[in-house]
Amino acid sequence: xxxxxxxxxxxxxxxxxxxxxxxxxxxxxxxxxxxxxxxxxxxxxxxxxxxxxxxxxxxxxxxxxxxxxxxxxxxxxxxxxxxxxxxxxxxxxxxxxxxxxxxxxxxxxxxxxxxxxxxxxxxxxxxxxxxxxxxxxxxxxxxxxxxxxxxxxxxxxxxxxxxxxxxxxxxxxxxxxxxxxxxxxxxxxxxxxxxxxxxxxxxxxxxxxxxxxxxxxxxxxxxxxxxxxxxxxxxxxxxxxxxxxxxxxxxxxxxxxxxxxxxxxxxxxxxxxxxxxxxxxxxxxxxxxxxxxxxxxxxxxxxxxxxxxxxxxxxxxxxxxxxxxxxxxxxxxxxxxxxxxxxxxxxxxxxxxxxxxxxxxxxxxxxxxxxxxxxxxxxxxxxxxxxxxxxxxxxxxxxxxxxxxxxxxxxxxxxxxxxxxxxxxxxxxxxxxxxxxxxxxxxxxxxxxxxxxxxxxxxxxxxxxxxxxxxxxxxxxxxxxxxxxxxxxxxxxxxxxxxxxxxxxxxxxxxxxxxxxxxxxxxxxxxxxxxxxxxxxxxxxxxxxxxxxxxxxxxxxxxxxxxxxxxxxxxxxxxxxxxxxxxxxxxxxxxxxxxxxxxxxxxxxxxxxxxxxxxxxxxxxxxxxxxxxxxxxxxxxxxxxxxxxxxxxxxxxxxxxxxxxxxxxxxxxxxxxxxxxxxxxxxxxxxxxxxxxxxxxxxxxxxxxxxxxxxxxxxxxxxxxxxxxxxxxxxxxxxxxxxxxxxxxxx
Amino acid sequence: xxxxxxxxxxxxxxxxxxxxxxxxxxxxxxxxxxxxxxxxxxxxxxxxxxxxxxxxxxxxxxxxxxxxxxxxxxxxxxxxxxxxxxxxxxxxxxxxxxxxxxxxxxxxxxxxxxxxxxxxxxxxxxxxxxxxxxxxxxxxxxxxxxxxxxx
Numbered sequence: 001x002x003x004x005x006x007x008x009x010x011x012x013x014x015x016x017x018x019x020x021x022x023x024x025x026x027x028x029x030x031x032x033x034x035x036x037x038x039x040x041x042x043x044x045x046x047x048x049x050x051x052x053x054x055x056x057x058x059x060x061x062x063x064x065x066x067x068x069x070x071x072x073x074x075x076x077x078x079x080x081x082x083x084x085x086x087x088x089x090x091x092x093x094x095x096x097x098x099x100x101x102x103x104x105x106x107x108x109x110x111x112x113x114x115x116x117x118x119x120x121x122x123x124x125x126x127x128x129x130x131x132x133x134x135x136x137x138x139x140x141x142x143x144x145x146x147x148x149x150x151x152x153x154x155x156x157x158x159x160x161x162x163x164x165x166x167x168x169x170x171x172x173x174x175x176x177x178x179x180x181x182x183x184x185x186x187x188x189x190x191x192x193x194x195x196x197x198x199x200x201x202x203x204x205x206x207x208x209x210x211x212x213x214x215x216x217x218x219x220x221x222x223x224x225x226x227x228x229x230x231x232x233x234x235x236x237x238x239x240x241x242x243x244x245x246x247x248x249x250x251x252x253x254x255x256x257x258x259x260x261x262x263x264x265x266x267x268x269x270x271x272x273x274x275x276x277x278x279x280x281x282x283x284x285x286x287x288x289x290x291x292x293x294x295x296x297x298x299x300x301x302x303x304x305x306x307x308x309x310x311x312x313x314x315x316x317x318x319x320x321x322x323x324x325x326x327x328x329x330x331x332x333x334x335x336x337x338x339x340x341x342x343x344x345x346x347x348x349x350x351x352x353x354x355x356x357x358x359x360x361x362x363x364x365x366x367x368x369x370x371x372x373x374x375x376x377x378x379x380x381x382x383x384x385x386x387x388x389x390x391x392x393x394x395x396x397x398x399x400x401x402x403x404x405x406x407x408x409x410x411x412x413x414x415x416x417x418x419x420x421x422x423x424x425x426x427x428x429x430x431x432x433x434x435x436x437x438x439x440x441x442x443x444x445x446x447x448x449x450x451x452x453x454x455x456x457x458x459x460x461x462x463x464x465x466x467x468x469x470x471x472x473x474x475x476x477x478x479x480x481x482x483x484x485x486x487x488x489x490x491x492x493x494x495x496x497x498x499x500x501x502x503x504x505x506x507x508x509x510x511x512x513x514x515x516x517x518x519x520x521x522x523x524x525x526x527x528x529x530x531x532x533x534x535x536x537x538x539x540x541x542x543x544x545x546x547x548x549x550x551x552x553x554x555x556x557x558x559x560x561x562x563x564x565x566x567x568x569x570x571x572x573x574x575x576x577x578x579x580x581x582x583x584x585x586x587x588x589x590x591x592x593x594x595x596x597x598x599x600x601x602x603x604x605x606x607x608x609x610x611x612x613x614x615x616x617x618x619x620x621x622x623x624x625x626x627x628x629x630x631x632x633x634x635x636x637x638x639x640x641x642x643x644x645x646x647x648x649x650x651x652x653x654x655x656x657x658x659x660x661x662x663x664x665x666x667x668x669x670x671x672x673x674x675x676x677x678x679x680x681x682x683x684x685x686x687x688x689x690x691x692x693x694x695x696x697x698x699x700x701x702x703x704x705x706x707x708x709x710x711x712x713x714x715x716x717x718x719x720x721x722x723x724x725x726x727x728x729x730x731x732x733x734x735x736x737x738x739x740x741x742x743x744x745x746x747x
Numbered sequence: 748x749x750x751x752x753x754x755x756x757x758x759x760x761x762x763x764x765x766x767x768x769x770x771x772x773x774x775x776x777x778x779x780x781x782x783x784x785x786x787x788x789x790x791x792x793x794x795x796x797x798x799x800x801x802x803x804x805x806x807x808x809x810x811x812x813x814x815x816x817x818x819x820x821x822x823x824x825x826x827x828x829x830x831x832x833x834x835x836x837x838x839x840x841x842x843x844x845x846x847x848x849x850x851x852x853x854x855x856x857x858x859x860x861x862x863x864x865x866x867x868x869x870x871x872x873x874x875x876x877x878x879x880x881x882x883x884x885x886x887x888x889x890x891x892x893x894x895x896x897x898x
């Protein structure tokens with residue numbers, strides 16, 4: 001029996017509200033301006049950075065100053081996705097706040113108050129899961145504060161609360177024409193010990209929204225066009241030294257012999273430190289630290305399992321494992337009796353697909369700054385982590401101190417894409433270990449080469465798919481066997497063993513095809529114990545698994561002689577919302593119109609209830625094997641869009657990310673060692689490589705679902721379909737580098 | 748040996764070993780952290796500044812190269828963050844994570860200084876030296892076109 005953990009949702013029976021409201025309740029108080037770290041609309045980034053902000057002694061979601069300034073805590077970190085702003089918008093909506101008076105306060109690390117209900121109550125910004133999971137709780141919190149304001153005004157005026165309404169930051173008694181601003185009420189407000197109860201039907205209807213849907217300016221944007229936005233790599237503190245670490249090329253390997261004579265001779269080098277997993281360098285300047293790291297010579301012990309691993313050879317083993325039906329995988333999506341129905345099927349089709357390792361390539365190489373106290377019993381850290389609380393916890397563990405001895409200054413993230421949210425927060429602990437050595441602040445920076453070589457990757461995978469068709473061609477049985485490296489047990493053993501009940505969601509998510517009307521189906525994982533470092537990467541399992549399922553459907557459509565779009569519409573007959581998004585993509589791309597020299601390909605994805613469909617327009621240079629992606633049309637239905645233009649921006653962004661994964665991005669390993677180094681051999685899309693993108697946002701009155709990565713899985717299958725249309729060649733291995741295209745063309 | 752040059756109109760003198768890259772001097776000595784470290788090998792453009800008006804990968808430029816010359820960073824592009832490109836960048840809501848955008852804007856400013864009315868193809872060709880991992884390319888093109896139009 002597979003539990004149906006839908007993406008990263010809590011298991012059935014534990015509702016979002018229990019996580020959020022049950023733990024937090026309402027804290028509502030009057031806070032004097034200046035107490036908190038505040039991201040103001042005018043100078044967001046300066047305030048978002050690291051100044052000596054004391055979090056207030058109590059941790060409210062909302063505080064209202066007597067001048068009317070409204071402080072709203074935002075539990076999401078900002079890595080470009082916009083939820084630092086979007087979450088306060090949701091709360092402000094139900095509070096009926098005047099947005100110009102809102103100041104956003106990055107919430108301090110406190111899972112009980114601010115934990116993400118979509119991740120079992122941990123502060124963790126990932127999985128396109130911020131707006132989605134916080135939407136309802138934040139609305140309730142906003143409405144609760146509004147109710148407290150109304151109650152206070154009713155008492156002051158001696159009128160029934162039912163006669164009061166609100167406008168932007170004002171309580172109004174229409175009968176008497178009296179008005180009290182929220183700031184005026186804050187001056188005398190009595191805060192109830194228990195939060196007032198708000199029923200969902202008391203919340204605003206979407207037609208009453210004033211802020212949601214209005215595209216307020218993201219609070220972090222102004223600082224991002226003038227150089228003032230602060231990332232952890234920008235932080236400097238008095239007495240600071242610079243750190244670099246030569247990490248073992250293979251996970252769990254240790255230095256056997258260290259020759260640091262040349263490194264020590266470099267002027268400015270202060271200390272060379274043996275670490276369990278490598279060698280650290282502490283120096284007075286970054287250039288001395290980097291040079292010393294390069295000069296250290298290390299012989300590594302070879303006890304770790306990853307030594308000897310060759311990805312080109314391994315993928316053949318994965319493929320064999322996927323094809324070997326004698327060995328059952330770990331079931332993920334199990335409906336009906338796939339094996340029985342397959343036996344009875346009139347026709348059985350089979351296909352195999354492969355995906356290489358892929359690297360996040362966030363623009364800011366990993367770094368952090370730590371200042372361990374002289375006594376070694378406390379620490380300040382400056383870092384952009386996708387989880388404030390995981391960062392604090394990992395640092396506390398590394399120092400052997402309580403978490404309240406670790407003070408976090410969270411900064412903007414120069415990209416995340418899943419890389420900065422591992423439970424061990426190794427790049428944060430790196431700086432702490434070095435600072436502990438010298439009891440001075442150390443800014444630890446990974447070079448780009450470190451970031452690639454020490455990368456944690458989207459797993460490599462081989463997919464074996466079987467479909468049973470009845471005499472009429474209808475798909476009655478489906479089996480998808482995914483052989484890939486384990487991810488979740490490595491990146492977050494706590495969540496894996498806990499809320500995920502030992503399901504490797506990061507790797508296997510997206511192999512489910514619940515929206516398609518296929519009565520018997522089984523998706524299963526054959527986890528490979530390789531010792532290779534893995535990670536959630538934008539789109540997680542959806543990118544590889546939807547490439548396999550959508551490309552296979554394209555083959556089935558061809559076999560049946562039906563148009564791929566018609567096949568999808570038939571399979572989606574029970575989900576009108578999905579059919580609508582398919583039709584939208586067809587219409588906007590003018591799908592039926594032939595293009596001389598170019599070809600179209602289609603894909604659909606139900607990504608955690610966000611419906612996306614895409615059409616790729618490509619041409620293929622048969623000589624070189626180069627694929628040119630001219631246009632990409634994408635229709636997306638994420639339910640309610642809190643920040644509609646940002647939904648479009650995120651969709652463009654996830655298309656570009658998908659283009660890289662589909663066409664060029666590839667990590668390979670020899671003897672366990674990553675073969676790529678930098679952007680010259682790990683090739684990400686540049687401006688000249690991206691198609692014209694046409695994104696249509698279709699809002700439906702459904703709760704908002706994710707938008708940060710939903711189009712990424714569309715690209716590879718849509719391109720593969722288009723290439724087949726142009727050449728009759730089937731591309732089965734991402735990325736579709738020219739040599740693979742040439743091989744497919746001559747097959 | 749000290750190297751004297753100008754940064755954003757201000758004379759500075761730094762004493763660092765020959766060969767030290769301008770990027771690290773700007774960031775860690777002069778506290779001009781708007782210029783970013785992305786790759787260190789002139790592949791991504793996050794470090795782009797102007798040296799005597801020319802777009803330059805500061806991660807490659809040895810400090811002695813700028814002796815007596817004038818360096819402009821994102822902080823010095825305009826006195827009030829109101830350069831037409833900066834305004835257009837906000838109007839088109841270009842940045843996502845934002846880390847590459849200083850370099851993008853500096854390279855775009857260099858383009859417009861040389862070619863005030865670039866075609867779309869010229870924009871794409873010129874800007875393809877800068878990587879944006881968030882994939883804001885389409886909005887960058889729109890912002891540059893807007894800045895050309897609105898000036």
